[in-house]
Amino acid sequence: MKNRIVSEFLRKYWTNYLWGTVFLLLCVSMEALSPRYLGIIIDLLKAPVVDTHQVMRYVGRILLAALGVFATRFIWRYFIMGNARNMECFLRMKLFRHLQQMSVDFYNNRKTGDLMAYAINDIGAVRQSFGPGVSLILNGLGMGLISVFSMAKSVNTRLTLFALLPIPFVVFIIVRLGGTIQKRFRTVQKNFATISDRIQENISGIRVIKTYVQEEDEVGRFDVLNDRMKQSNINMVRVSSILTPLIQIFFGISFTINLIYGSSLVRAHEISLGDFVAFNGYLAMIMRPVISIGRIINIFQRGMASYKRLGEIFEVEPGIRDEIPPSGSMERLEGNLSIRDLSFRYPGQEEYALKDININLKKGRILGVIGRTGSGKTTLVNLLLRLYNVEPGKILLDGKDINEYSLEELRENIGYVPQDNFLFSDSIYENVRYFNDRYSDDEIKSAVQSSMIYQDIMEFPDQFETQIGERGANLSGGQKQRISIARAIIRHPPIYILDDALSAVDTRTEGAILKNLKREMEGHTGIVIAHRISALRKADEIIVLDHGRIVEQGTHDELIDQEGLYRELYQEQYGQEQRENMENEAS
Amino acid sequence: MKHPEQKQHSLLRLLKMSRPYWKVILGCVVCVIAVNGAELYKPLVMQKVIDDFLVADKPQHGFSSIPAMGALYMLLIAGSSVLSAVQINSMTWVGQKIITDLRRTVFSHIQRMPLSLLDKYSSGRLITRATNDVEELSEMFTDVLIDLFKDVFLLIGIVVIMVRLDWQLSLIGFAVLPFIFLITNFMKRKMKANFVVIKRLTGRINGFFAENISGMKLVQIFNMQREKEGEFQELNDEYYRASLTRLMLHSILRPAIEIFNSLAIALLVWYGMGRIMNHTLDIGVLYAFTNYIKQFFDPINDLAEKYNIIQSAVVSADRIFEILNEEDSLEDYDSGMHLERLQGEIEFRHVWFAYEKEDWVLKDVSFRIQKGQTAAFVGATGAGKTTIINLISRFYQVQKGEIRIDGVNINDINLKDLRRNISVVLQDVFLFSGSIRDNITLSNDISDETVAEALELSCADAFIDELPHKMDEMVMERGSTFSAGQRQLLAFARTIAHNPAIFVLDEATANIDTKTEKLIQKSIENISRDRTTLIIAHRLSTIRNADMIFLMRKGRIVESGNHESLMELGGYYAQLNAV
Incomplete structure (x- = not known):
């Protein structure tokens, strides 16, 4: 894989190196001329009768050689060093593209800082090898050979x-x-x-x-x-x-x-006095590339190490890919979900994260999922979004296996609100429409109204153009969550997935958002995952997960009547009094 | 502690930092002069050999012979080599001293910056200041400082020797200089503009890249790959164009100077020729001149290169000094009343506070919490609850009104004493790399028994006992191997071990499973038993037993009392409870 990337680059741009080398050799040979000319001039001057005409000719040659060196050096640097810059950008783009294909699993095992090191240090080191490294070697070799040759041949x-x-x-x-x-x-x-x-x-x-x-x-x-x-x-x-x-x-x-x-x-x-002088000149010329040997070795060692590391990253195959070639057609799903005997283990893990899951969710229904930390709630979401691979025949959407949808099609049909609220450092506007220009301003406005963030946005001095700082530093957790919700609502997807999306908003706002969501989700399928039972109020059906299994299933009232985990959770979260409050509200 | 040089140019301020080492630097300057002398004398040896023995064929005896000249030549090289090694080592020592001191200054400065300032600079920027920016200066001290001397002395030396050898030839040689300065000046201006562009683009590319990695899951789920790739491609292309410009500018400047070098030699030969014919000039002198002219351009080239280093050093220095200049707003740890142990009575008197200008977050907030009481603050997000924490620890200054602890305005209490008496546990618990024990003691002198007791009282002992190394288990990756709840328990243990008079908790909203949640409640009970406790609550269920509950709305306290009295009141609190 890694060899393919460099050879791909070289195949495309090898002529640059060819021309670069040609001009570099021209440049070096012209450089080697001037000690010789100076020697000749000295000899001419030493003669009892100076041939001024001859001297001037050689003076002219020295100047011509200097101009030639200037021009050819500019050209070879443009070809070789410029190509290294080209290589740098080429690799960076490749890496960017490659990383976009990597699955969540890949990122779980690597720190952002480490991946950044590839993009900055390693690509930089490779560039150094291909630019300054290559030119120093070519220049040194050319210079050394031509000087030694001239010394031996024309002097002694x-x-x-x-x-x-x-x-x-x-x-x-x-x-x-x-x-x-x-x-x-x-x-x-x-x-x-x-x-x-x-x-x-x-x-x-x-x-x-x-x-x-x-x-x-x-x-x-x-x-x-x-x-x-x-x-x-x-x-x-x-x-x-x-x-x-x-x-x-x-x-x-x-x-x-x-x-x-x-x-x-x-x-x-x-030998003549001129030879003696020229010889001195050649020695000086050899000295420079020799001194740079240490630098060359250093550059190449670093380049090689970086190149190897980059190769390892490029060799990682995307864990998740389309099973079928994307047809390009984007079908809108109905939103019928059925899960059959789904069991799942994370790569490299022995324990099942999910075991024997069976769910049947008809279009327009809302499923609540509750359970303790580590019970498999988020895993379920990860699989529905195909962030991990699922065995065929286990998860069906509208009766078709999810592996038979292209990733793009599948994800386009799901409106997902994540647990962590990552916002891009861009305006609120862009963060709601997600860099997608098919949404009108009215749609954006209505989405943020539904997620109860419109008021907040209007209170910012720049309103929708408010820039979100380093990971959204200038917004509160609740505000960020509500923007994430707007981002999902605006797509009006057939399927909503809310992964503990209301944890950072207070209970009052939570109630209001849920009410709006209920309206938005009318006719759409919804999966609401939560820690707090209060977030599941609007669910038609609730499943309780424990250690990867569905242990209870039913409506809120049914589950409360069972002497099970749900009731236990409920009692932990609400005191007796609270329960009365809730029943009051219900009646 | 105001420095008069605050507004001074960064470069000057940098140079002043080398003042304490002037003796060493002076020694280095002497070395450099000696090295330069040797460099300059070498062509003269050559000239003597050529004119006396190769052209004129003078008799050789004693010192005036070719072998003696050879030995002298070798001696000059060896001597200057040794001296330059000595000089480089000494200067590195000086440079490293200065850089190490500066890094320490920046670091301890950051330690004393108040949160309001730390918010202003993003953490990434502060880290860069203390690491890369400081490092950027080291070359400036080790190489540039002394090389400037070296180059300038060399230039002067060459000029003096050339003029003394033959002033007419010298004038001819110098004729090309104005052109070189013009070109250099012109190119430098272009390079500087280009340099700024490249630096900006690099920053944007790296930022974009890092953010895309952090948000990759969302990029994929929301099918944004193509849009993001397009954006990146644009940045990348822009960078490519800028770097090509940079390359071309650099490919022109140096070779252009070399052309003038050849031009100077051509002029010398053209003019010298006539004088050699009428025997007013020796060939050796002409040859020495060509050598000097070459040597003359080296320091000029070198100065041009050093200019780049100085340029980026100044950029870095500006950024470092920008931070160091924030002297007046630094936290003052020394003054104020020393109070070893506070009782824990807290009073807010008509407190007004805004993070920015008149954007009031707290409006006329007054309340009083008795020693040992537990008080809870409730309200919608953005109501101002968290701000109260920031003010009690004096992370920010109130604009109007005052905060009193034990009847003393907190501004009059020594900051260290104040904070030692208040322990704050935030939503997001921060764990340092090191062992669990280190994270609890924070490397303070706290006995094992105290730590064990703290772990027990905080209910963290259960999960810590299950770890292979117990208390000595190392915290990996900022504690990401622990759950949010476990991290919170550790923070409680930290609090208990430090035994503060006041405990402030910003309740976590993150996913904590109910089992851990129970432990947390138990732990809070233990902590709050004999100390004043403030809880910023996000759930109503946890605060029912608080002595005081304050309801906040848009920066004001709208209701206060205990649970029963508030429910009776039938206001906002009762309404919240009903949802």
């Missing part, structure tokens, strides 16, 4: 060999020290991550810290990490700071060899 082979003698040592040192530097660099990064985690935790828990007056202790604990971070940085620099000086010393030997041996060759008339 023996001198070249002597002068290049220290280079293998340089490479050895870079590789050796490079390893140590990287190890220490990783320690620095680890310490930085620890510090970041600590700060993040501290800020998230700042209220507790303030309540218990822990500020100074927190600073004390932070100091320890902070000092560790400092020390690791100093340790790293202790090694990295000697790398470049060491390289310089070894190259210094090369320069000195040229100075002593090279000048003796000049005096012996084996």
Whole structure:
């Protein structure tokens, strides 16, 4: 899978690398010309009679070469580095698309922060490999080969060999020290991550810290990490700071060899003064790419590691997918639901989350579901929405197996109000219509009225355009829940699912919303899941779940009369007095 | 504690932070000058070899010989290499000192920020300030500071040597400089604009990505994949275009400077040629000049690059100082009356409060809770119940009226003492990473017996005894392995262990199963037995036994009394109970 992604990219854009390499080689060879020209000029100037015409020609050539280098360098950078940017955006889009297909199960096992690291760090590291990494290698190879070749060919082979003698040592040192530097660099990064985690935790828990007056202790604990971070940085620099000086010393030997041996060759008339000067120029040219070897290794190691991690993510197949190719037709369901002998275990779990569930819900009826935490209520919803795979023949909608609907079609027909109230950082308006422009403003207004949030919205200064901050920070839990409800109502779906959707609103508002919902749900099928019995008032039928099984079933009155779990829950939640109140209301 | 430099440019303020280390920095400057000297002397050695021994063929003896020159050359390189290693290490030490101090300052500053300020900055922003933004500055101190010296000295040194060697040639060499400055200046302006765009886009892309992951379940259930993908594609494309612009700008600037480098050499040769012919100029000098010209451009390039670092350092510094500048509003832990142990009598006197301007959340609220009583606050969402908690702990300041505890205005009580005496348990219980024990003691010196007793009284012992490591079980992922109810019980244990005079509870509305709910009720009973207790209630069933019930509506207390008297009153409370 991962190989496919890069090869897919390369197949599409390989010509960029081809042209990039061509221009890079052109660029390097032109760069290698100028030490040669300078050498020739020096020789011309040294002659007893200076041929000014010749000198000017070479001066012109130096300028031409410089212009050529400028143009070709711009072009190769555009091709190679630009392609790396292209790659970055390509990968990011791919990752985004891929993540959108991943099932809830996938997200349960991974933290948002970790997934973000893929999008930011890993894609960045891959880009570094494909851009600067590739160009440094090509540039270094080209530059080194052409310089050595020019030195040996046009100056003197023996001198070249002597002068290049220290280079293998340089490479050895870079590789050796490079390893140590990287190890220490990783320690620095680890310490930085620890510090970041600590700060993040501290800020998230700042209220507790303030309540218990822990500020100074927190600073004390932070100091320890902070000092560790400092020390690791100093340790790293202790090694990295000697790398470049060491390289310089070894190259210094090369320069000195040229100075002593090279000048003796000049005096012996084996090479000209110009050759001697050009040789010095070439040495300087080789030095730069050699120094960057350490950086290249680093870039590629990081790139490879990131590439592997990305590959692992891309290899995860979407857990839930359409069994049949989506037909594109979007049928509106009637809303008859039947569940037959449904049992379900979460992947990797031994215990059944649901066992032998049988439900028959006719169009227009409202089913209440109640049970303690962990009794399987939310699992039931997860399966109805096909957030997890269901065996064929277990859940039928309008008599057809839910696996035979496309995901889009299935979910389009369900109006879901979740337990947690996640809102996008956008306007209230967008959060109600959910980025879907087929709803008119009137529809939006009527939806928010039904969910009892209209008044609140009108009281905000920007009304519908009010921006919802970081995870909806400026709204209360109840307000967020009511927006979530409006979001479901606006679609007028054949099936409503309310998953404990009224937990954060007070009982009074709850009553009003339920009343409106009852009206909205007229003729629609509804599944209302709740902890509080008060939220089930409008249900036609109620099932009681316990440890994944339906233990009781019936209307409120029937269930109250049974000496079972429902009655127990009821009594826990309402005292004797409350019960009287409720019966008063009913009568 | 006002700093006069508050309005000062961030860069200057950053530089001032290095003042305590001036001795080390001075040492580094000396090293750098020595290194520069060696760098500058190298071409002169070369020139001497060329002119004396290769062109003129002077006799070699003693120091004036090619091998001696070679040895000198090598010595210069070795010496400068050692010195630069020393300098880098020292400067890193200085830089790390400054950065570590700064990080600590930012962190402890955040600790002292009042909630009103913390709300203003999102948590994500604060985290970035204390981590990435501080880190962004470290390069500024370790590299830039000293390299600026280095580059400037090198430039000056080159100019001096060139002029002393031959002032006419120097003028020719410098002729190209104005063009370079013009180009650099022009390009820099473009780059800066582009830099801002890219930074903004990166932020938006990351934000969008993270939010989409958090809300993925909804995206899928509501079939929004296509819309979201389209939005993302747009952002991504915009970023691509901006990054290409960045690439092109960078591909032009440096190579353009190199063209001028070649142009300068061309000019030198063209002019030097005539003088070499009439023997007023040595070839070695001309060659040295070409070397110096090359060296001359290196520090210029370098300065241009350092400019980028400084630029992003200034951005980060601005953001850090923005936070550090909020000095006046910091919480004051030192002043105020020291009261070791409060009794717990609470009184609100005509309290008015607004989070923003005149948007009153509490309007003329007055009530009194006797020591040891349990009081409950009831009302619709947004009635102002939660605000009362924030005010008692002085997380926010009241605008009008006053709050008294034990008859003392809370503004006069030392903040630390006040908060130590009040324990607040919020709806969403926050657990720190660490063991359960750490979460209860909060790393304070609290004995095991006290912790065990606290666990028992809070009814948390039952589920903790079932954990493999009991009290030493590590809390994973902020406690997400515990249910909301269990987390609440742990928070109660935390409260009991710290034995506050006043206990404030914002009742959880989240899904708590009835069994745990019962434990919670029992636990609340235990806690409230001998201390003043405030409960922000979301359900009526839990507060029936409260000594006082306050009914809030739109920021006012509309009814108060105990359950019986309120039911008798037949008002709002009775109505709520009837639903």
